[in-house]
Amino acid sequence: MIKSGLDIVGQYIVDQLVKVLDEQGHRATGQLQDTMKYSVTESGGGFDITITGKDYAKFVDQGINKGKWVNPYALAEWVEQKGIATGEKEIKSAAFAIRRKIYDEGSPTRGSLQYSKSGKRDEFIKVMLDENAKTIFKMVADVFTKEVSVLIRETISKNRTTFETI
Numbered sequence: 422m423i424k425s426g427l428d429i430v431g432q433y434i435v436d437q438l439v440k441v442l443d444e445q446g447h448r449a450t451g452q453l454q455d456t457m458k459y460s461v462t463e464s465g466g467g468f469d470i471t472i473t474g475k476d477y478a479k480f481v482d483q484g485i486n487k488g489k490w491v492n493p494y495a496l497a498e499w500v501e502q503k504g505i506a507t508g509e510k511e512i513k514s515a516a517f518a519i520r521r522k523i524y525d526e527g528s529p530t531r532g533s534l535q536y537s538k539s540g541k542r543d544e545f546i547k548v549m550l551d552e553n554a555k556t557i558f559k560m561v562a563d564v565f566t567k568e569v570s571v572l573i574r575e576t577i578s579k580n581r582t583t584f585e586t587i
Contacts, residue, residue: 423468424461426564430557431459431470434549438472441549447481449502480528482544487527493520 439454448454457474477495485491497516500506506515550557 423564423568427461427468427470430560431461433560434472435459437549437553441545445545449499453478453481482546485523485528487525491520491523493517496520
């Protein structure tokens with residue numbers, strides 16, 4: 422019963438992460454959103470909800486520090502998918518220019534959509550948690566409250582039968 426309740430929580434978290442990614446303009450192919458999954462496992466008397474996705478999710482969330490070179494082929498694919506440039510020469514040129522900008526400034530670069538009005542990066546995981554922490558906490562609390570309630574009812578019912586036979 423707890424696992425099925427936490428499955429609902431896990432799916433809600435994934436849905437909200439996808440929503441924030443889309444709101445922040447992080448959709449080129451949709452692969453990141455499409456690969457986001459959750460799993461619920463029991464461990465040490467408790468439960469874990471694990472969220473997974475494409476390996477580059479951490480870079481979308483946390484950015485890339487300046488002074489790091491990114492893969493120009495991945496950037497060229499992104500440039501083409503976003504429609505920033507067309508034609509092999511223009512795509513390569515745009516990809517190498519973006520690569521240089523990321524090397525100089527890090528990612529996201531100043532003025533990009535992923536910066537908030539305060540000038541700081543809005544990480545999609547942090548944004549999702551800030552917007553949904555109360556809802557997620559209530560969902561988890563409801564799961565365990567229902568489980569405890571069922572256990573208490575079962576215990577009372579079981580003991581009532583025992584007391585009646587005495």
